[in-house]
Amino acid sequence: IEGAADDEHRAAHAGEPGAEVEAPVLVRCEVEHHVERPARARVGVAAPRRARRAARAAAARRLRLPPCPLLHRTLDLGTFDDVKAIFAALVRSKSPYSQQDREDVASFVSQHRDHVAALLPEAIPSKENLAVLAAACLKTLAIPDARLDGFVRTATDVLRIAVALSGGDVSLAESTKFGAISRALRRRMLSWLEQAPNRLEDMQRWSGRWIRLGERLHPGEFAARFPQTAADFAALRAGRRADSFNSRIEAALERSDRAQAISLLRERPGEFARRLDVLSRGDADVEATIAAFAEHVEAVSTPVLLQAMTHFRHRGAPRDLRIFFPKGQVANLFAMPDRVAPLGADTAERLAEVCERALLLRFSALPSLGACYLDSRLSRYLVPFSQRSAAKSLRTIVRGSRLPLPDCTTLRFFLWWRNGKTRVDVDLSAAMYADDFTCTSILAYHNLKNFGAYHSGDVVDAPNGASEFIDVDLERCAARGVRYIVMCLNNFTEQPYCDLPECYAGWMARRTPNSGEIYEPATVIDRFDVASDTIFCLPAIFDLAAREVIWSDIALRGAPRYVNNVAGNLAGVSLMLRAMTGLRKTDLHTLFDLHVRARGTRADNIAHADSVFSMERGVTPRDLERIAADFM
Numbered sequence: 001i002e003g004a005a006d007d008e009h010r011a012a013h014a015g016e017p018g019a020e021v022e023a024p025v026l027v028r029c030e031v032e033h034h035v036e037r038p039a040r041a042r043v044g045v046a047a048p049r050r051a052r053r054a055a056r057a058a059a060a061r062r063l064r065l066p067p068c069p070l071l072h073r074t075l076d077l078g079t080f081d082d083v084k085a086i087f088a089a090l091v092r093s094k095s096p097y098s099q100q101d102r103e104d105v106a107s108f109v110s111q112h113r114d115h116v117a118a119l120l121p122e123a124i125p126s127k128e129n130l131a132v133l134a135a136a137c138l139k140t141l142a143i144p145d146a147r148l149d150g151f152v153r154t155a156t157d158v159l160r161i162a163v164a165l166s167g168g169d170v171s172l173a174e175s176t177k178f179g180a181i182s183r184a185l186r187r188r189m190l191s192w193l194e195q196a197p198n199r200l201e202d203m204q205r206w207s208g209r210w211i212r213l214g215e216r217l218h219p220g221e222f223a224a225r226f227p228q229t230a231a232d233f234a235a236l237r238a239g240r241r242a243d244s245f246n247s248r249i250e251a252a253l254e255r256s257d258r259a260q261a262i263s264l265l266r267e268r269p270g271e272f273a274r275r276l277d278v279l280s281r282g283d284a285d286v287e288a289t290i291a292a293f294a295e296h297v298e299a300v301s302t303p304v305l306l307q308a309m310t311h312f313r314h315r316g317a318p319r320d321l322r323i324f325f326p327k328g329q330v331a332n333l334f335a336m337p338d339r340v341a342p343l344g345a346d347t348a349e350r351l352a353e354v355c356e357r358a359l360l361l362r363f364s365a366l367p368s369l370g371a372c373y374l375d376s377r378l379s380r381y382l383v384p385f386s387q388r389s390a391a392k393s394l395r396t397i398v399r400g401s402r403l404p405l406p407d408c409t410t411l412r413f414f415l416w417w418r419n420g421k422t423r424v425d426v427d428l429s430a431a432m433y434a435d436d437f438t439c440t441s442i443l444a445y446h447n448l449k450n451f452g453a454y455h456s457g458d459v460v461d462a463p464n465g466a467s468e469f470i471d472v473d474l475e476r477c478a479a480r481g482v483r484y485i486v487m488c489l490n491n492f493t494e495q496p497y498c499d500l501p502e503c504y505a506g507w508m509a510r511r512t513p514n515s516g517e518i519y520e521p522a523t524v525i526d527r528f529d530v531a532s533d534t535i536f537c538l539p540a541i542f543d544l545a546a547r548e549v550i551w552s553d554i555a556l557r558g559a560p561r562y563v564n565n566v567a568g569n570l571a572g573v574s575l576m577l578r579a580m581t582g583l584r585k586t587d588l589h590t591l592f593d594l595h596v597r598a599r600g601t602r603a604d605n606i607a608h609a610d611s612v613f614s615m616e617r618g619v620t621p622r623d624l625e626r627i628a629a630d631f632m
Contacts, residue, residue, distance in 0.1 A: 083108065088119045092629035094303055095384045096128040096171065099531075101625070105129075106136045113142035124151055125301070131160035131170040138165065138185065145188070152192045155202035162189065162213055172206065178216045186217050193229040200232045201244045207236050249275070258284055262292045269299040273308050276351055277315070281341045290350055297358040302632050303385050309355035310586040315348040323579045335579040360598045369600035370610030372592075378613060379589035380404075380548070381621040384628050397551055397621055400583045405474075405547040406525055408509035413470040413487050417503040417530075418462050424500060425460045425492040428468040431573050432477065433484040435545070439574065440482055443470055452476030460492075465502065471510070478544045484581070485542040486573055491535040503530040505539060507549075528553075538576055552580050588613075588621060591631060 087108045090101055097105065109116055116137065124130040130151055137143050138161075152158060160170045168176025181189070193199060203210045214233045223230035235242075245268065252261040258279055265272035265279075272293055279289045297305070321335040380402040397403070405411075415428040429444035432451065441450045445458030452473030459466040472485060489505055497503050506527035508520065528539060534555035541550040554576050592613040596602060603609040612618025619626060 083112075084115060084119060086625065087112075087116075089625040089629040091119065091124060091129070091133060092121050093129060093625060094125045094301070094632045095624070095628040096126055096386050097132055102132050105132055109133070109136035109142050110140055113137075113140045116142040117144065117147060120147065127154075127157060127160060128170045130157060131164040134161045135164035149192070153196065155193055155196045155199045156205070158189055158192045158196070159206060159209060159213065162216075172209075175209065178213055181216045187222065187225075190217060190219060190222055190226045190229055193232075194226040198245070199229070200235060200242050203232055203236055204241055204244060210236055245271075253278065258289070262289060266292065266296055269293075269296040270301060270304055272296060273300045273304050273355075276308060277311070277340075277343065280347050280351065281343055286344075286347050286350075290354060293351075294354050297354060298362070300358070302359065302362065305355045305359055306383060306586045306591065306632070307385065309352050309359070310584065310590070312348040312352035312355070314584045315343050316345045317584070319582055319584075321579055321582060323583060335575055356594070359594050363595050363598035366595075366599055369595060371603040371608060372596040372600040372611045373603045373606040373609035373614065373618070374589065374592055374596055375614035376589065377615055378592065378621065379587045381588045383586045383588060383591050383632065384624045385586075385632075398624070399551060399553050400580060400585055401551050401621065402543075402546075402548040403551065405542070405549060406509035408511060409474055410510040410512060411472045411474065411485075411542065412508040412510050412523075413472070413505070414508065415468045415489060415503075415505045416465060418465040418501050420495060420500050422495070423461050423493060424495055426462075426468075426503065427458065427490045427492050428455075428470060428505070429488040429490060430470050430472065431486040431488060431577075432482045433486070433574070433577060434481050435483040437484075437574060437578055440480070443472075451480045451482060472542075474544055483543065483545050484577055485544065486538055486577055487540050487542070488573060489530060489537050489539065494535050496533045496535060497530045497537070498533045500531075504528060505530055507540070536572075538573065541577060541580055543581070550580050552576065554580070588627070591627075592619070595631060 087105065090097070090105055093101075120143065124133065134148060134151065137148060152161070156172075160172065162178060162181070163172065163176045164170050165181070166176050166179045168174070196202070210233070214236070219226065219230040219233045245264070249261055249264055249271075252258070252264065261275075261279065262272075265275060276289070276293060280286055300308075319338050322338045322340065323335050382398040382400050384398045413428060413430065415426060417424060417426045427445055429442060430453065431439060432441045432443070434440050441447070443450060443453050443455050445455065448455040448457060452475075454471045456467075456469040459468055477485065487505075487507070491497065504527055507525055508523040509525050510523055526540075530537060530539075532555045537555045538552050541552055542548075543550060596613075600611060606612055606614065606617070609618075614620065619631075
C-alpha cells in the first residue's frame with residue numbers, strides 16, 4: 001500500500017509549493033504483515049510515475065526493521081447464552097457498576113424481562129448495583145414483587161432505588177431531583193421502609209434527601225398503614241435526632257474506652273474491619289482487639305478483607321501522602337500529608353494474617369480450580385473494587401494499573417472533539433516531570449515543541465470536529481531527565497465534557513515524531529471516551545524509566561487559580577502524579593494467588609494448566625465482570 005501526504009497535512013501546508021513533508025509509505029513485507037516507513041513527498045509538485053517507483057524501491061531497500069505482525073482479535077457472533085452469562089455475572093458483581101455496566105443491565109432487563117428472574121442470585125452483594133437492577137425491574141415489571149422485596153433490606157436501599165428511578169447517582173455522592181412516583185410504587189416503597197431495621201438512623205445520614213423524597217412519597221397519607229415510617233419522617237422534618245451507631249463508637253473512642261467500642265463493633269463486622277487500625281494504635285490491648293475481630297471476621301465481605309489485608313501489609317512502609325478515592329460518577333482523588341500514628345510492625349502483620357486466613361478459608365469452599373498457571377505480570381494490574389466512574393475505553397482496566405509501554409520510539413497523544421451548542425476549545429497538553437517530581441517542561445498550545453516533542457498546534461473551534469496531537473520522542477525526553485509525562489485534557493471554554501456530543505482521546509505507538517500520518521489504526525494502543533462532569537482530566541501518566549503507562553482516569557474539579565490551562569492547574573497535576581505513583585492497592589496477582597493456594601495447585605507450564613490467569617489467555621485483567629463476580 002503506498003501513500004502520499006494525507007489530506008490534513010496537505011491542507012496544513014497549502015500555499016507552500018515544493019515544501020517537503022513526511023508522508024507514510026506502508027511497504028509490503030509478507031502476507032498480513034506490514035511496517036510503517038516515512039518517505040519524502042513533495043507537496044504541490046506532481047512527481048513522474050517512474051520517480052515515484054524509484055523512491056518506493058529505495059525505501060524498501062533501506063528498510064532494516066523486522067516485519068511487525070498485524071495484531072488482530074477474532075470477533076464471533078455472540079449467542080443469547082453469552083448475553084445471559086454477561087448479565088448473570090453483572091448481577092453477582094461485588095464492584096459497583098461503571099456507566100457501561102449500568103446501560104447493559106438496563107438494556108437486558110428491558111429487552112429480555114422474561115429471563116431476568118431465573119438469572120438472579122439469592123443475594124445481590126453490591127447495594128448500588130441492587131438499586132440499578134431494581135429500578136430497571138420496576139419500570140418493566142421484570143420480576144415478581146416478592147422476589148424484589150427480599151433484596152431490599154435497609155432504608156438506604158430504598159433511597160438508592162428512588163435515586164436510580166430518577167436517573168441520579170446511586171452512590172449518593174451527589175444530590176438528585178426526584179421525579180413523580182406512582183401511587184402503587186409509593187405504597188411499595190413505604191412498605192419496604194416499614195420493615196427496615198435502624199430506619200431513623202439510616203434516614204438521618206441523608207436527612208435532606210429523605211425530606212425531599214418524602215415530598216414525593218407522602219408518608220402522612222399512609223400513616224395508618226405505615227405508622228412508624230410516618231413518625232420517622234415527622235421526626236426528620238422537626239429536626240429530632242437519635243443517637244446513631246457511629247456516634248456511639250466515636251464517643252467510646254473519645255473516652256479511650258476501647259472495650260466498649262469493640263463490644264459495639266461486634267454487631268457490625270464490616271465496620272469493625274474498617275476501624276481495626278484505630279483500635280490497634282498506641283497502648284491498646286492488641287490481643288483483645290485481634291481476638292475479637294477473629295471471632296467475627298467470617299462475616300466481613302471479601303472486598304473489605306482484601307483491602308484491609310493490603311493496608312496492613314504496607315502499613316509500615318514510608319509514604320508522604322494518604323490517598324482517598326471518594327464515591328461518585330466523577331473520578332476524583334484526594335491526597336493529604338500522612339500524619340497517622342505509627343502501628344507496630346508485628347501488630348500490622350498479625351492483623352494482615354487474620355484477614356488472609358479468613359480469605360483462604362472462604363475461597364477453599366469454592367469449586368476446585370485444578371492445576372493453575374499464574375502470570376507474574378498480573379501484579380501490575382489492580383483489583384476492580386469500584387468501577388462506577390471508569391471511562392469507556394478500548395481496554396477497560398482499573399485505575400492505578402500499570403501497562404507496559406509498547407516497543408516504540410515515539411508516543412503520539414491524540415484528542416478529538418466536536419462543538420456542542422456553542423464553541424468548544426479543548427486543549428491537549430503534556431506536563432513533564434523529573435524523578436523528584438519537579439516540573440521540567442510543559443508542552444501545550446503556548447509551547448509547541450521541546451525535548452524532541454512536538455505539539456500540532458491550537459484548535460479553538462470544532463463545528464465539524466477537530467483533533468490535536470502531541471508527539472513525544474521517548475529517548476530524547478529521558479536523556480533530558482524527564483521521568484514522568486502526564487497527559488492532560490483541559491476544556492478552555494469551560495463546558496463539562498459530559499455536555500459535548502463527542503470527545504475522546506488516546507495514544508499511539510509510532511516510529512517517527514512529527515510525521516505526517518494522522519490516524520493509523522494499527523498504531524492506536526488505547527482510546528477512551530472523555531465524558532465526565534468536569535473540565536480538566538488526567539487520563540494517563542507515562543513512566544519513561546519503568547517504560548509503563550499508569551492508568552489514572554482522574555478529574556480535577558477545582559477551578560484554576562490563574563488561567564484555565566495546564567499551567568494554571570499545575571499544583572493539582574503535581575499532586576495527582578505523586579499520589580498515583582505511590583498508590584498501594586490490592587493487585588490481581590495477590591487475589592488470584594489466594595485462590596490458587598485455597599483451591600488449586602500451581603502449574604509452571606501453561607499447557608498443563610486447568611485454570612489460566614494471564615495477560616492473554618484464561619482470566620485476563622480485562623475480564624472485570626468475571627473477576628468481580630467470581631473471585632471477590
